[in-house]
Amino acid sequence: MAIFTGAGVAIVTPMNQDGLVNYDKLGEIIEFQIANHTDSIIITGTTGEASTLSEEEHVECIRFAVDKVAKRIPVIAGTGSNCTHTAIYLTQEAEKAGADGALVVTPYYNKATQKGLVQHFTKIAQNTSLPMVLYSVQSRTGVNIMPQTVAELFHSCENIVAVKEASGNISQVADILQMTQGDIDIYSGNDDQIVPILSLGGKGVISVLSNICPQETHDIVAKFMEGDMVGSRELQLKMLPLIHALFCEVNPIPVKTAMNLMGMEVGPLRLPMTPMEEANKARLIQAMKDMGIPLK
Template sequence: MSPRRDVSQLRGSLVPLVTPFRPDGSFDEKTFCDLIEWQIDSGSHGITVTGTTGEPSSLSLEEREHVIETAARAIRGRVPLIAGTGTNNLDETLRLTRFAERVGADAALVIVPYYNRPSQEGLYRYFRQLADSVELPIIIYNIPGRTAVNMAPETMARLRRDCPNIIGVKEANKDFEHVSKVLHRCGRDFLVYSGIELLCYPMLAIGGAGHVSATANIFPREVADLYNHVAAGRWREAIELHYYLLPMNEALFLETNPGPLKWALGQLGRINPTLRPPLCEPSPENQARIRRVLQDYGLLRPAAAGQ
């Protein structure tokens, strides 16, 4: 197990990797490790596993542990590993977070509990108890569209003050007033990542630390370079890349993530596009739209698309 890195290094493109399955639905470990090598070779700054894009709700706890451990072995400390360990059950979240800590993850990405719809005080107590029980750095995952609850900036600031190992938040939140308040009230050393692909550049422009973008599964170098340009003050290049990525960002969210993404990766020959129920492949109409976008980027030739 490699020594855990300083949290200040957890910046840039922290790609949320898909979890590839074989046609029978079992975890495809070899393909997963191949994807990790490709991401590292392509310049991704870190790897996030068992986040939303990795279908954690369709995995058992044992499978999630296996995916996290497989990633730790494959990465071997070359880039940061962020493990998605959140559930809506504190005991299960503790189990997964402690496991990630043991196998050498650099941080845990912990979703705001879903379905329960806790109050802000309930959110505070949940994350406070988790943070007090582990030493691993924790990144809150605030995604109100999936959890039905939005953690308030004041709650984050309270957790930041009381829990030194709560180091940041992945904000899948289109409300930039909310995000600006988080950055202001939690301090500039609180790491705020964009969890919305179309807002990666705007988030960086107001002080974000990076992004966790599903699009990096297809364009790892370009999504990493978006951060690199901003970090180097190359704003014009960053804006151009922002608009270059826009059609792909839109195409991959025509339906629920990671359905379109896995289908696209299947078209590109990188994975078997199997999803676990209740997720399924995109509709024929959306498959055609995604295929056209892949062709427009030169990733797929029309002849290879069966047209």
């Protein structure tokens, strides 16, 4: 059984002006997401600036999200690291906190071999009972999880149950599903590929777009699952200009900018992330206006 079906939000980590985590605001945006039918909260992922959180902050954000959500929808904790030992620690802490699953990204900077990836993910899986979602995003980490590697891990580790596929390669998604007999759950890691991945048998999306348009992102998946493929496709295509604007600079710079423009007051980014360039900000503002998103 899938951890969730639908649109899960890769939620931002709001900051105070002093750069510390703003837990009050995190609680507000979690409630906003649930009220607008988001199907899962994915905390401390790439969009949540996990790479610049201390281990203490990382764990506290997971605990806070689990407590705030209170089992209304699943909470998946980003627990990946380029250190296997650290990834095990974060995953075990997420399990203790009551998370419903762990999203584990490929080790970044190390550029592990496929053999190294097998050993890394296997070791984590052996040290937790949480369902694990592998996160393949070569553009951020420098290494791709090959379909054969995904299949090997899926068949050898019973709690590796899903993949967040952000390679951008639809053929790779098809190969993964073929090699796992369609039994592994796949979530799109790219907001512009939700419908293509659903058409191959995907379960939904782990979405940046959902931070500002949770209902619409939910509806793209819900319509498809209900058999309204035309409506799903039309909504996917309608959202494309906004999606492109949200990725015209490295994530999460644009989405945090967008949320602040909406008056959500999620605060600044942590270095080395910097404020959005003015030309790109103007593009983002226009895309939001075109979608009828009210700006403050």
